[in-house]
Amino acid sequence: MFNFRSKKFILKLVGLAAAVLILFSVALFESSEESKALEVDFLDVGQGDAILIKTPDHQRILIDGGPSGAVVNKLGENLPFFEKEIDLIILTHPHADHLDGLIEVLKRYEVKKILTTGVTHTTPDYLAWLEEIKKQNVPMEIAVAGQTLDFGSGIKMEIFYPKEDLTGKSAENLNNTSVVAKLIFGQTSFLFTGDAETEVEDELIGGGVDLKADVLKVAHHGSKNAMSQNFLEKVKPKFAVISVGADNQFGHPNAMTVKRLEKIGVEVFRTDKDGDVKMVSDGDMIEVEK
Numbered sequence: 001m002f003n004f005r006s007k008k009f010i011l012k013l014v015g016l017a018a019a020v021l022i023l024f025s026v027a028l029f030e031s032s033e034e035s036k037a038l039e040v041d042f043l044d045v046g047q048g049d050a051i052l053i054k055t056p057d058h059q060r061i062l063i064d065g066g067p068s069g070a071v072v073n074k075l076g077e078n079l080p081f082f083e084k085e086i087d088l089i090i091l092t093h094p095h096a097d098h099l100d101g102l103i104e105v106l107k108r109y110e111v112k113k114i115l116t117t118g119v120t121h122t123t124p125d126y127l128a129w130l131e132e133i134k135k136q137n138v139p140m141e142i143a144v145a146g147q148t149l150d151f152g153s154g155i156k157m158e159i160f161y162p163k164e165d166l167t168g169k170s171a172e173n174l175n176n177t178s179v180v181a182k183l184i185f186g187q188t189s190f191l192f193t194g195d196a197e198t199e200v201e202d203e204l205i206g207g208g209v210d211l212k213a214d215v216l217k218v219a220h221h222g223s224k225n226a227m228s229q230n231f232l233e234k235v236k237p238k239f240a241v242i243s244v245g246a247d248n249q250f251g252h253p254n255a256m257t258v259k260r261l262e263k264i265g266v267e268v269f270r271t272d273k274d275g276d277v278k279m280v281s282d283g284d285m286i287e288v289e290k
Contacts, residue, residue, distance in 0.1 A: 036056060036282070037056065037280050037281060037282050038053070038054070038055055038056065038153075038155055038183075038185045038188075038280070038281045038282075038283070039053070039054040039278065039279070039280050039281075040052070040053050040054075040183070040190055040215070040278075040279045040280075040281075041053075041054070041078050041276055041277070041278050041279075042217070042241045042243060042269070042271060042276065042277040042278075042279075043066070043071060043074040043078070043271070043276050044074070044271040044272075044274075044275045044276050045065075045066025045067065045068070045070050045071050045074060045101060045243075045271075046066060046067055046068065046070065046245040046246075047067060047097055047221065047244060047245030047248045047250070047252070048064070048065075048066035048067040048068075048096075048097035048098060048100075048101070048243065048245070049063070049064040049066060049092070049097070049098050049194070049195075049217075049221075049243045050062070050063070050064050050065050050066040050071045050074065050101060050243070051063040051064065051192065051217065051243075052074075052075065052078055052079075053151075053183065054079075055151045055152060055153060055155050056152070056153040056155070057151065057152035057153050057155075059087045059088070059151045059152065059155075060079070060083070060085065060086050060087050060088075061086075061087060061088045061089075061090065061151070062075075062086050062088070062089050062090070062102075062105065063089075063090045063092065063192055064090070064091060064092055064098040064099070064101075064102070064194070065089075065091075065098065065099065065100065065101030065102035065103075065104070065105055066097065066098070066100070066101040067096055067097040067100050067101065068100055068101055068104075069100075069101060069104035070101065071101035071102075071104065071105060072101070072104050072105060072108050074276070075105070075109070077276075078276070078278075084108070084109050084110060085109060085110045085111075085112065086105065086109045086110070086111045086112070087112050087113065088112065088113050088114070088115060088149075089102060089105065089111055089113070089114045089115070090114075090115045090116070090143070090179060090181070091114065091115070091116040091117075091179075092117075092178045092179040092192070092194030092195070093117065093119065093174045093175065093177050093178045093179070093194055093195060094116075094119065094121040094123075094126045094129070094174060095174055095175070095195065096123065096125055098194070098195070099125060099126065099129055100125050102129065103125070103128055103129050103132055106129075106132045106133065106136055106138070107132065111136065111138050112138070112139075113138065113139050113140075113141065114133060114138050114139070114140045114141070115140075115141050115142075115143050115149075115179070116140060116141075116142065116143065116179075117142065117143055117162055117166045117167075117177050117178075117179060118142045118165060118166045118167030118168065118169070119166040119167075119169055119170070119171055119174065119177045120168060120169065120170050121174065142165050142166075142167055143159050143162065143179045143181075144159065144162065144163070144164060144165050145159055145160055145161055145162065145163045145164075146159065147159040153185075154185065154186060154283070155183070155184070155185045156183075156184050157181050157182065157183045157184070158181060158182045158184065159179065159180075159181050160180040160181060160182060160204055160209050160211075161178065161179065161180035161196065161200055161203070161204060162177055162178075162179070163203070163207075173197070174195075175194070175195035175196060175197050175220060175225075176196060176197055176199055176200050178193065178194025178195050178196040178200070178219070179192075179194055180192065180193050180194060180196050180200065180204065182210075182211075182213060185281050185283050186281070186282075186283025186284055187283060187284055187285075188214050188281040188283060188284070188285065188286050189212070189213040189214055189215070190213060190214065190215040190217070190279075191211065191213035191215065191216050191217065191235055191237070192217045193216070193217055193218070193219035193226070194219065194220075195219055195220040195221075195226070196219045196220070196226065197219065197220060197223075197225045197226050198225060198226065198227075198228045198231070201219075201226075201227070201228055201230070201231040202228075202230075202231075204231075205230060205231065205234055211231070211234040211235045212234065212235060212236050213235055213236075213237055214237060214238050214239065214286055215237060215238070215239045215240070215241065215279060215286065216232075216235050216237035216239070216240045216241070216266075217240075217241050217243070218240050218241065218242045218243075218253070218257065218261075220252075221242060221243060221244045221248075221250070221252040221253060222242040222244060222252050222253020222254055222257045222258065222270075223250070223252055223253070223254055223257070224254040224256065224257065226257070227257055227260070227261075229260060232260060232261070232264070237266055238266065238267065238286075239266065239267050239268075239269065239279070239286070239288065240261050240266045240267070240268050240269070241268075241269045241270075241271070241277050242257075242258075242268065242269070242270045242271070243271050244270055244271060244272045245271075245272055246272040246273075247272075248272075253270070267288075269288070
């Protein structure tokens with residue numbers, strides 16, 4: 001028998017459904033607005049790297065995942081709540097501060113493809129990463145210089161390093177196996193460097209690679225072993241981002257590295273001080289939102 005209490009209950013359900021519909025509509029509107037531009041989010045995941053790229057064609061690319069599952073929360077904050085797909089994960093190299101968060105991403109998101117160097121590593125976390133890839137049956141491709149990835153809407157990513165397929169090979173210094181890549185949209189560009197040190201920088205300069213970019217992701221958290229003056233002069237960035245943890249035990253970023261950037265007028269952002277750093281490009285210019 002229908003009564004007043006039943007009517008109140010139905011009204012509450014209708015109200016709840018309306019609220020959900022409004023939230024969903026807002027999320028769709030925001031997603032539509034975002035789709036007009038390229039967005040690159042340098043996520044604050046502590047002492048490590050994690051970079052989320054969102055393209056006008058709704059491609060979602062994640063470069064590295066930081067040292068822990070914190071990246072999953074960051075993805076939740078920077079993607080609409082209904083999005084549970086990552087089109088591409090790029091693992092620059094298999095050190096824990098770039099790798100470990102990606103294991104959790106594989107468990108929580110549907111990942112369509114992984115790009116990595118194939119270099120071998122024997123840590124438990126790396127083996128867990130390989131096992132999760134196998135479990136989820138995610139296709140893997142090997143990054144080699146000369147490749148160009150097409151993300152639609154005129155957005156492309158050029159792979160500059162490593163110079164060769166490293167599948168099954170070991171390395172004394174994994175930092176110098178890092179994927180180095182340039183993201184290009186119209187007249188704007190971003191240079192991602194992983195933890196590549198000066199040895200790799202010299203190789204790139206010697207190889208005549210077009211390193212010039214508006215935004216430089218400073219390699220190896222701004223350590224003293226990365227970003228030589230010569231390399232900086234080739235890149236000529238307007239902005240630089242240092243992904244680094246607050247009060248970290250390594251003393252990153254190195255004071256001279258920061259000074260070198262500031263001396264030539266580069267605007268420097270640090271995840272330990274600025275939190276997430278969001279950069280939005282319309283193809284002509286880049287705006288920074290912190």
